[in-house]
Amino acid sequence: MDDFELHLTHALRRQEAPAGFADRVLLAARARRQRRWGWLAAASLALMILPAGYAYHVHTERQRAEAQLRLALSITSGKLNLAFKHLNAEPEQP
Amino acid sequence: MITNRLPSFACAGLICLVALPAFAQQGRLKLDACAGLAAKASNVVDITLDGPGLRMAARILEKDPEAQAMIQGLTGIFVKVFEFDKPGGYAASDLEGIRAQLQPGGWSRITQVKSRREGEVEIYLLEDGKGGNAGLTVLAMEPREVALVNILGPIDVAKLGSLEGKMGIPRLSEPKVTKQATKPGGAK
Incomplete structure (x- = not known):
């Protein structure tokens, strides 16, 4: 057996895992699994919240647009009627 | 050959980009x-309803066919x-900026009424060149209020006036009810 083979045998010899190694690996794996579930929960929540938020935004925009339209039409028809009223009225006395 | 004309094409494109919104909102x-x-x-x-806002509002008025028909095409x-x-x-000169815009560009005044008590209302229509109208402008100058209305698109002025008090549109021009002075009974 030459030096190389000796080094190789020494390097590949069976070694016992340090104390608590298996526990630490299992703990890390569990933590990683928990983190993944956390991300999944956050993503699911975001997927639920985002459309709801968008729907609320669209709803408020629609309400605003409707209120603006009704106000615009009421102002316009009011002013037109003011003109029509004067057109149909008798001339004012000086 | 084509590369020599590229600056011309670019200029034409730029002019189109600048001019298109102007045509789209003619009379604004x-x-x-x-x-x-x-x-x-x-x-x-201040109310500004155009593009998506107006389309959104038009969709809401599906239950009011009369109002929807009114704003269709605007x-x-x-x-x-x-x-x-x-x-x-305010002074009459404060409206010069608006009047100046109504001078050119197809606007014609169809009505002007003046009242010492209630002020002055002017109605302008924008001709579309086909016998119809493509817009309406109302300037209402009352003692404590000035209203400027600019509506773009085909509009029926008589129908618009009849909307007041209907479909949730409040009646603004209703005569104000004045409290009658009552004598307190028995008071001397």
Whole structure:
């Protein structure tokens, strides 16, 4: 057996895992699994919240647009009627 | 050959890009042109409905076919109302910026009514060149209020006037009910 083979045998010899190694690996794996579930929960929540938020935004925009339209039409028809009223009225006395 | 004409094409494209919105909103008045009114007013109502806002509002009015028919085809509704603390809180010259925009560009005044008590209302229509109208502008100058209305698109003025008090549109021009002075009974 030459030096190389000796080094190789020494390097590949069976070694016992340090104390608590298996526990630490299992703990890390569990933590990683928990983190993944956390991300999944956050993503699911975001997927639920985002459309709801968008729907609320669209709803408020629609309400605003409707209120603006009704106000615009009421102002316009009011002013037109003011003109029509004067057109149909008798001339004012000086 | 084509590369020599590229600057010309670019210029033509740029002109089209600049000119397209102008054509799309033909007849739109710059209601901000009366800065004097805004400075003197105690309250300003500003309504701008065009593009998606107007389409959204039109969809809402599905339950009101009359109102929906009214706004169908409109491309913009712009309203500004200036309210003043005191009667005559503005000068006629404050509206020059708006009047100047109505001089050219197809606007024609169809009605002008003046009242010493209630002020003056002017109605302008934008001709579409086919015998119809493509817009409406109303200038209403009352003692404590100036209203500027600029509506773009085909509109029936008589029908628009009849909308007041219908479909949730409040009646603004209703005569105010004045309290009658009553003598307290038995008081001497």
